[in-house]
Amino acid sequence: MTTERRDAPPTAEGWYVLHDVRTIDWAAWNEASQRTRDRAIEEGIEFLQSATTVEDDEGDSMVVSMLGHKGDLMLVHMRPTLADLDDLERRFERTALATFTKRDRSFVSVTEASGYSERGREFIEGDLDDDSGLARYMRSRLYPEIPEKEHVCFYPMDKRRDPEYNWYDLPFEERAEHMDAHGEVGREYAGKVTQMITGAIGMDDWEWGVTLYADDMTDVKDLLYEMRFDPSSSKFAEFGPFWIGRRFDPADLDALLAG
Amino acid sequence: MTTERRDAPPTAEGWYVLHDVRTIDWAAWNEASQRTRDRAIEEGIEFLQSATTVEDDEGDSMVVSMLGHKGDLMLVHMRPTLADLDDLERRFERTALATFTKRDRSFVSVTEASGYSERGREFIEGDLDDDSGLARYMRSRLYPEIPEKEHVCFYPMDKRRDPEYNWYDLPFEERAEHMDAHGEVGREYAGKVTQMITGAIGMDDWEWGVTLYADDMTDVKDLLYEMRFDPSSSKFAEFGPFWIGRRFDPADLDALLAG
Amino acid sequence: MTTERRDAPPTAEGWYVLHDVRTIDWAAWNEASQRTRDRAIEEGIEFLQSATTVEDDEGDSMVVSMLGHKGDLMLVHMRPTLADLDDLERRFERTALATFTKRDRSFVSVTEASGYSERGREFIEGDLDDDSGLARYMRSRLYPEIPEKEHVCFYPMDKRRDPEYNWYDLPFEERAEHMDAHGEVGREYAGKVTQMITGAIGMDDWEWGVTLYADDMTDVKDLLYEMRFDPSSSKFAEFGPFWIGRRFDPADLDALLAG
Amino acid sequence: MTTERRDAPPTAEGWYVLHDVRTIDWAAWNEASQRTRDRAIEEGIEFLQSATTVEDDEGDSMVVSMLGHKGDLMLVHMRPTLADLDDLERRFERTALATFTKRDRSFVSVTEASGYSERGREFIEGDLDDDSGLARYMRSRLYPEIPEKEHVCFYPMDKRRDPEYNWYDLPFEERAEHMDAHGEVGREYAGKVTQMITGAIGMDDWEWGVTLYADDMTDVKDLLYEMRFDPSSSKFAEFGPFWIGRRFDPADLDALLAG
């Protein structure tokens, strides 16, 4: 028997992120008067545009048209504080557009960088030159820009704690090697698939959220298929539901709702 | 310990596919005025006919009358892009027919061919003569025609990643042998049961979707019962819910809704 | 490693069966006018009587008053084709009675006899004299009469495919012995408990449906408790939800709904 | 391989029991007119009082005010036949009070005594003197009186059938020893916690229901915490949801609904 605790990696956090997935009540929408719809669209565009046009250091927001029954709209907000997200959530609920939507799912997390590599730890401990390439890269993960890509894929995930596949019982070095090998797959898709990793331990029901951006969804499929054969996934990962959709400009809300 | 990654098979993708399962709000339908119902049927037929009569290289659509409480209608759309599916989904929601329906489930995927066999890999890598039988066969899986069969069965599935039954931890060759043996069962039912395989990794909550067509549903039952004894199923497969129903011509929507 | 496939037993199928479990919207029922209720009862009796009075070789139907929150009514239809069931389902939805009900669950399957025993295989392969006792018994399982017993119990079930308890990985002979031993328990309750076994692989989310009839529900409890200690259940069975209720004559619908 | 069946214990059954958990639609209640509420309370009291004042040998009923979102009211009916329960369920639905409630969960079972001990088997087989202390005790378990205690705790449970923890694969003697040791814990709380055990195999989704009565809920907590360390629980038990609440006199329904 041992009560010895494995070492957690140091982490750095950036913006808090709210993934807010909503279904549209199409029956109500179809039956609403043109005037009511116009007001909903106007208030919707106003809210979405104000959310997406914040200062660079105040976060960012995006709007996604979702595929399938699990959602019609996904609003993603990144902000410096949970209070900001709480405020955005309630402000949206007060718009005439929100009245035609139902919150189906959400995910509350914060952008995260882990110190599994020595260089990562140096950044987290503040030992890296702020202007170094790595420091810039790490900051871009904590305060990410939304890339100009058409599709968005989002899913939450856990690391397993089963007797034979227990991530949290692996020595630090072994986890570091897994993370490194796992990262290699991602790097093969550089330019094609961009990722945002957010941590949710203590904040939501899954441990991490993965948000992927790609112009060609089969690149996402290829990437995740390949990763599934990687031991860090094949043995240690548990995946939640997957949501996919297409980013759209708030100004196009009218066209989206016109069907 | 090993962080070595097993090889993923190469894959080819064709059309994106949306399985859209809907229940009918019969209480609302029964209480609607004849005029409202007429308009719903008219708009429904119009939408469904336009969806099912696209050019051969633009995909296809079908409509299925479902059995049981899990759905009344299943619309299946195959199209070259996700944008096409997104558009179809929203256009349907704007019809008067959709107002009487509720999206109960859906599945977003893309037709897929895997390169577990050498010949499969040759096709995927473009090394096969376009006019060869195999190339034609492979293309028919990526850009499938909907066969003239009465019944449709749809279910999603995963491959297991458990300590003793971990598909993603098997060597490539072993998986290839499993896939070959598994395919043999299917070939015994050629002519009786036609299948469409779609991949959904990164796109939906299950890894694959299986759509089967048969005139006699006991052929589907026999085929799947036999397959369940195959190690690739008995040890490595996890099945989602099953939906079955009967294809119908959009023009018969009136009769279907008349009860 | 082996990709060898275990032998599936041959099977014979008879009538398709729809178990259609519905809850009554009592609030709506209580608030409806007497006239509306009268019409609902009239249309309900008409539908149920027509469903239960088909020719002997055209199947049968029964109506059950369910206990507990999982349902108020269970309609069970047995018919030669899925088209028949599809038609019955939609015809019921169009009655004024259905408007006061919600489909809570359903199960789509087909009566099944398995050829685990040599005599069973002979029947399935058509080698038995049609007038022999066994042939008559097998036909009575495929085209069952509804026995005159007060209570009905229905549950779906699967056989496990776990590493240590994998039914589908057992040799045929071992499964045959299990089935034989399992059947023995059932035979002890002959006369007290009558069963209908339906297969649902490829048709619904569980592999089999079990419908039991008994005048005394403690006989069902005793039978299933005893069976649970049988290795084919204790090691290899996974049970779904259980529904129980009491058969009633469609003509008594009025009394049933009067509370 | 063995197809040998473990011995089931003999059992005796008494009254059928319906646990009927309901939530109150407070929004509708708050908006109802005083007159409507008065009628609902009047009909509610009438029904509940008639249910709770049956002859001693005709069963009993109680009403519980539940804590938390899982229910507001739990009606528990014990009766000699399922037909009695079916009738009570539908009669309640027809009251004006029921219109303000929604059935959230229920449990259908029957009081059960098991013959794991020799003395238990003697009672079940009718070999005990009817006037003996044990016979009286056993009868009090099959035809229980509702004790005058303030709190009620109800939960369903199963015995596990996993490879390493398979209750149904244990020899009879081993199970008997477990049951005896388990009973010892219960006896330590005699006077503080009273229990009613009901069997539900073949009748509901869990195998047993446990209904506990106590004035001090921390006695229930202490008892169940202690039992959880007992191998029959720590290795072989699977617990369903827990419901707790406070018994109240039907005549106090008005005060309860006044908030």
Place this chain on the structure above:
Amino acid sequence: MTTERRDAPPTAEGWYVLHDVRTIDWAAWNEASQRTRDRAIEEGIEFLQSATTVEDDEGDSMVVSMLGHKGDLMLVHMRPTLADLDDLERRFERTALATFTKRDRSFVSVTEASGYSERGREFIEGDLDDDSGLARYMRSRLYPEIPEKEHVCFYPMDKRRDPEYNWYDLPFEERAEHMDAHGEVGREYAGKVTQMITGAIGMDDWEWGVTLYADDMTDVKDLLYEMRFDPSSSKFAEFGPFWIGRRFDPADLDALLAG
């Protein structure tokens, strides 16, 4: 085989606690008249203020604005008896504010201190001087003050009872060592993260509830991430859903609902 029971730790209990998570029906709120909203806010503030301003020895209450779709408001009440909680729950339901909310989840438990350490046992057995530091600390856990921190995190948890990871089958001493090591992690975050532990065995579906308070939510994330590598978590803990939010003063209800 052994039927030997492991020793449960002695426990002390303090106040009963109700976590009451509610979603706001924003559509109804947006459509309500100003007068109706004013009344809802007035009654809401009145109820919440009266709940939060009880005498020190009568418990306490707090109100939290939740993030994400799992809830908008969480009311937490701590009181000496379950009757108090039952009363608060029903009184809130009768307010005009409650009409705009839906109970989404709740958790019923009681503050708990365990006697895994010798000093803990001394307190529970009453052997500690009431004025000693430890006695004061233990009482502060049983009758906790709500700390002045901005964020609240709540989640329920279980200890596992699996063959390889069975908490309830560990010797007392081993569990005591685990608890001690686990507590060490918590102590590193003293001042940053404050915790309230409540026991729910026999009262709700999970065994314990954990309520954490912090000004900086990344402290909660760091704490729980570190704890997840501790064997008492990595091997023996099962976590339920996580809820997070921000405490607010009842007087600010108006601003909160203004969006």
